[in-house]
Amino acid sequence: MPGNLSLQSVSAILSVPLGLVVGSFLNVCIWRIPRDESLVFPGSHCPHCHGSISWYDNIPLVSFVWLAGRCRRCKAPIHWRYPLVEGLTAGLYLMTVLHFGVTIRTAVLLLFLSVLVVITFIDLDHGIIPHILSLPIIPIGLVASLLTFDPPPREAVMGALVGAGLVYLVAVYAEVAFQQESMGGGDVNLLSMIGAFLGWRLMLVSFGVAVIAGACLSLALIASRVLSRKDRIPFGPFLALGAVVALFVGDELIDWYLGLFG
Ligand SMILES: [Zn+2]
Known part of the structure; x- marks a missing residue:
């Protein structure tokens, strides 16, 4: 029209x-x-x-x-x-x-993306994700899902819970396995927030993209001796990148990935 x-x-x-x-x-x-x-x-x-x-x-x-x-x-x-x-x-x-x-969904996403931009650059500068930028935003994502049904409220709640649990488990595992802190409490809140706004499916895509991008860049920086093995690379910017990728092409990535298994 x-x-x-x-x-x-x-x-x-x-x-x-x-x-x-x-x-x-x-x-x-x-x-x-x-x-x-x-x-x-x-x-x-x-x-x-x-x-x-x-x-x-x-x-x-x-x-x-x-x-x-x-x-x-x-x-x-x-x-x-x-x-x-x-x-x-x-x-x-x-x-x-x-x-x-x-749409209302667009207004919600503009807020979500703005918060991701702020988190990315604060984490790059200071290696922290202030709670004020993630914890109060999680309920906003959940309430928005009641209004837009995109994602459906149940998927938003599952996204917030599973997102937090996933980073927590990986962080504990990494600390035990590598004796090194890889992700922190800020990352737990951040993936939970991503789950609240995008639902659990796209939250998983965000996490997968973040891990792959983070691993590739870390290896490249260590190989080129810009960083040493001991340097801590903030994970928040990768989660934010993953969320943006998931938001715009996440469904296509899921179809492609499931297609690999017939
Ligand atoms: Zn001046």
Whole structure:
């Protein structure tokens, strides 16, 4: 229907600036949540000279290019992560609207993906996943499943429970077998959250993709001597990556995998 088509196109076009603006806020979350700082006060300021940043120097992506990646006052370089997170969030928002249309499910997924972006970069920086970003989000996923039935509520509850149990068991096994901490409590909460939003099937796909991607990258980094065997590589970013893969192509992956067994 042409009516639907134009709504879809307009939403897709609007999802990009929305993602850029939200991505800009996610950058604030990534910096401030692990430092226990307020997300609202003070306003944006340069971490180097502490000068406040005017609105026209704070436009996602545009200001970074306009300022050539440097603070207007002190000329300190602006971290490349700021435009990366903005662009990444905009890309995820666009993909979600194109894939799922304009639905309640889409709104729920935009929240879910935003949280995953914040978790990914906090875990990369600090090696932790703050509970505030996972535990309160789990019931939101479960309540959303009551509204959208995608996944059905029963599958969402099973996803949350099995997800937590799965990481817990693997973590205990790895500690006994390799005498090394591989996954932590933050990862337990994270996979539980993924299960609540995606259901147990896609939760399993997320975990499988995370383990394979994590193992490949770890081996590559150890082989190229960037990391040593003793370095702890955060698992949260791989779980987040797995969740994104599962969300968009998980059903196809399940069909392909089951097809291998006839
Ligand atoms: Zn500055």
